[in-house]
Amino acid sequence: MQLYNTLSAREREKLIEDAGKDRLTISFYQYAHIGNTQIFRNHLFIQWNDLDVLGRIYVAHEGINAQLSVPAENFQAFKAHLDSISFLENVRLNIAIEQDNKSFLKLKVKVRNKIVADGLNDDTFDVTNKGIHVGASEFNNLIEDPNVVLVDMRNHYESEIGHFKNAVTPDVDTFRDSLDIIENDLAEHKEDKKLVMYCTGGIRCEKASAYYKHKGFKNVYQLEGGIIEYTRQVKEQNLENKFLGKNFVFDHRRGERISDDVISNCHQCGKPCDTHVNCANEACHLLFIQCEECAKAMNNCCSTDCMEVHALPYEEQKALRKGKHASNKIFRKGRSEALIYKK
Incomplete structure (x- = not known):
């Protein structure tokens, strides 16, 4: 029985484009006691894979934390499945303000020690x-x-x-x-x-x-x-919006615009900008803020060193990455010394 992805992100992206159907980006969480997390994880994967759900879902003994994308036409079936699980019945679903059919390109359901890494006992x-x-x-x-x-x-x-x-x-x-x-x-x-x-x-x-x-x-x-x-709620109730700028989200969109205010700057030139990108050098993959002009000038990279690597043939890039581990702990999201205008 299939309990893992069989398609690459690029293959899935092509299928989404060819299908031409709207998808909904949704997030939810629920603290609950889950006994056998592996069985629960497998159950979710089987059910949601059949509904063409994509996303990043963490399951732990303390509950579930889910960020996902589901075809709009399958939403009611997805909701019915959630309601069939006692502790997820009528769980609040946060539906994205700005939709993107490619917000997620794989279904990843992972068993973790905690649904949020809080370091608490x-x-x-x-x-x-x-x-x-x-x-x-x-x-x-x-x-x-x-x-x-x-x-x-x-x-x-x-x-x-x-x-x-x-x-x-x-x-x-x-x-x-x-x-x-x-x-x-x-x-x-x-x-x-x-x-x-x-x-x-x-x-x-x-x-x-x-x-x-x-x-x-x-x-x-x-x-x-x-x-x-x-x-x-602000939109539905016609309330004053007191949030400035964008809301960062953990999918391929990287942000939803809440107000027209741009409160941050391009990390490379300093001009007003709030577009997060990942460095095109896959050995780096640094998350940082980059304007369109700098993206063009830097070939979507965070530094000249990464530009040089990114310009190499793909197989040479793979050889350079072999045996090395790039993580957020190393690059600390936007903290690189190569970025002149970082926060």
């Missing part, structure tokens, strides 16, 4: 004692309160291209890095301030809110459904 605190969830309207009112500290729970490269006005945006590379930094920076306000948090879709705030309550913060709030759900 969940046995040391009550993970169910979460903060107060608020919708867009209440969130807008809340963040105008002078006794509120608004904190962005995302990483530096996410908040760089978009964030809420007056938010604290920790200069961190990972979610786990932010937890202690935020606690230390706000230690004197555990009782006299309201801690209001937000992230992309809400999952990071679910765990963080319980952690901060455990750490002594008395008034903890979180934006229900994150920036994605906030934007939907």
Whole structure:
């Protein structure tokens, strides 16, 4: 029985183009106790592969975290399958604001130790004692309160291209890095301030809110459904949008425009720009911000060294990469010394 991808990303891209059918980009998460994660993972893969679902899904004993793309014509069948799973019945689905049929090109369902790498020992605190969830309207009112500290729970490269006005945006590379930094920076306000948090879709705030309550913060709030759900409610309810710029997303789109504001700069020339790209040199693959002019001048690369490698025949590039591991820990998303105007 097939439990893995049989098509390359390029082959899948061609099939999507030939099909000419609309797809929906969706994300959701749910904390729940999953006994046999491998069996559950295999069940999802079999069912969703038949529905032509593509995406990146993490399964752990603590729950599921899913970012995926499904053909619009199969959405109801997909939703019916979710509802057939007790802990996923009527789960909130964050549907992308800007659709792209090629947001995902493979179906990857992976078993992990956690659905978000938070570095926390969940046995040391009550993970169910979460903060107060608020919708867009209440969130807008809340963040105008002078006794509120608004904190962005995302990483530096996410908040760089978009964030809420007056938010604290920790200069961190990972979610786990932010937890202690935020606690230390706000230690004197555990009782006299309201801690209001937000992230992309809400999952990071679910765990963080319980952690901060455990750490002594008395008034903890979180934006229900994150920036994605906030934007939907703002449009539906005709509310004032208080988010500036783009919302970074973890698929091939890399960002959804929420407002016309461009609050970041090209990392190579410094002109206003909020387009994230990956270096075309596959041995590097650095995530950084690059304008169209620099992309043309640099052949979609982050440095002259990468340009030289990228210009080599493909087989020579493969030979140079052999035995070497390029990871986010090495390149630290936009932190490269080759980038003159990095944050």
